[in-house]
Amino acid sequence: MPIKPIHQQILDNLTTSVILLDEQLFIQYMNPAAEMLLQASSRRLQGKAIHEWLVFSEEDLELMKDALLTLHPYSKREARLMNAMGQELLIDYSVNITPTIGLLLEVQARDRLLRIEREEELLTRHATARSLVRGLAHEIKNPLGGIRGAAQLLERELADEELHDYTRVIIDEADRLRNLVDRLLGPHKLPHLESVNIHAILERVCSLVRAESAERIQLTRDYDPSIPEFSGDKEQLIQAILNIVRNAMQAMHESATEQPAIIIRTRALRQMTLGTERHRLVCSIEIIDNGPGIPEELLSSIFYPMVTGRAEGSGLGLSIAQSIINRHRGLIECTTEPGQTRFQLLIPLEQNHENNR
Incomplete structure (x- = not known):
């Protein structure tokens, strides 16, 4: 497998979307982060107009064309755009000009940062709940074992068979609660990979x-x-x-x-x-x-x-x-x-x- 040039490896591992456009605003290159943003491969989009896959306003497109003429870079914050899949994107983007190549568009998805924060909160909440359930399960299962064991001993001492119905209720209910606690804890085993x-x-x-x-x-x-x-x-x-x-x-x-x-x-x-x-x-x-x-x-x-x-x-x-x-x-x-x-x-x-x- 051939080793990629160092600049290619850097672009491939950026979380910022990098899109290279020619003077007609046609896509010439995208890094993997940009492919994810546009939900299409670089090979598929090469030579396509950027506005077909990332819907800019007419004003924004005119600004890009002016930047190509004046060689003046600029940035926009919290722009709301649509991708070709109809999804609304909240992004920050910067436009830089490379005279021999074209226009370099750097896009940072703000909604991605919000999603990361939301996911981190979700994982933290779930880990906290799981820890709470484990502690609660430990406190419940210990006395349940004692109750069940005592009911079994009592059953052996009772000569009247009719009284065994009551001890059997205690044992069955203790088993039901234990099973409920086990289900609360989820799978016991580590994944069998x-x-x-x-x-x-x-x-x-x-x-x-x-x-x-x-x-x-x-x-x-x-x-x-x-x-x-x-x-x-x-x-x-x-x-x-x-x-x-x-x-x-x-x-x-x-x-x-x-x-x-x-x-x-x-x-x-x-x-x-x-x-x-x-x-x-x-x-x-x-x-x-x-x-x-x-x-x-x-x-x-x-x-x-x-x-x-x-x-x-x-x-x-x-x-x-x-x-x-x-x-x-x-x-x-x-x-x-x-x-x-x-x-x-x-x-x-x-x-x-x-x-x-």
């Missing part, structure tokens, strides 16, 4: 969903075949994804959604920061349903144990899913509005589980 194909995992989930829903839910799969295999726990990942899909199914069933549908989409994202850690390549799995949406008052706490908006819900599915993805050094985000709820699972494709707990 092996090479996994995310699309094979998603196909397994889809087959289970089709069977459980009697094919009443329209499933649409939109896969990115370029995503490589990575190191992960196949069974735990199936459980995490299935928990989210089942939540969507149950929400649509309870709200009697007409023509219930779920979209499962995968993409490879470059130069992503999750929490405080930056990753060169991340697997994105989106699960989108057309159900009623999540109440706004619940949205900030849906990954906490025992939080649910459904009368029959346990409030454990999303908490367990988040724990599993956290163990893979990733996270789950959620956005919602009436008629569309989107869960996005982000898993780094370069894994290092030495310190996972």
Whole structure:
């Protein structure tokens, strides 16, 4: 594999998007951060007009053309633009002129910085909740073991068989509470790592969903075949994804959604920061349903144990899913509005589980 020149390596590892335009404002080069911003490859966009993929105002385009004539650089802060996918972007950008090459556009996504802050807060909140649950579980399980053991001893001493019904109630209820605490803690085992194909995992989930829903839910799969295999726990990942899909199914069933549908989409994202850690390549799995949406008052706490908006819900599915993805050094985000709820699972494709707990 040939070694890239040092300047190429620097550009490839920048978090700032760098786009080189010619005198007609056609794209000549983009670094990986810019590819992620525009959601398209440099090869695909080379020779295309910048305004086709990053929608500037006429005034902004005129400023760029004037900068080429006057050789005068400038910057703009908190500009709101649209990319070709219809997504609104909040960015800072600088325009510099290189007379022999063209116009150099440096873009810093402000919404990306806001997302990093939000993700870091989400991870911190979830870690705090998990620590609280572990402490609470320890305090509950110790006396439960004593209660159960005492009930078993009492049962042996009771000659009247009818009285055994009461001791059996104590034992059964102690077991039920212990199982509930175990479920609150999520999977006990560290991930059993092996090479996994995310699309094979998603196909397994889809087959289970089709069977459980009697094919009443329209499933649409939109896969990115370029995503490589990575190191992960196949069974735990199936459980995490299935928990989210089942939540969507149950929400649509309870709200009697007409023509219930779920979209499962995968993409490879470059130069992503999750929490405080930056990753060169991340697997994105989106699960989108057309159900009623999540109440706004619940949205900030849906990954906490025992939080649910459904009368029959346990409030454990999303908490367990988040724990599993956290163990893979990733996270789950959620956005919602009436008629569309989107869960996005982000898993780094370069894994290092030495310190996972």
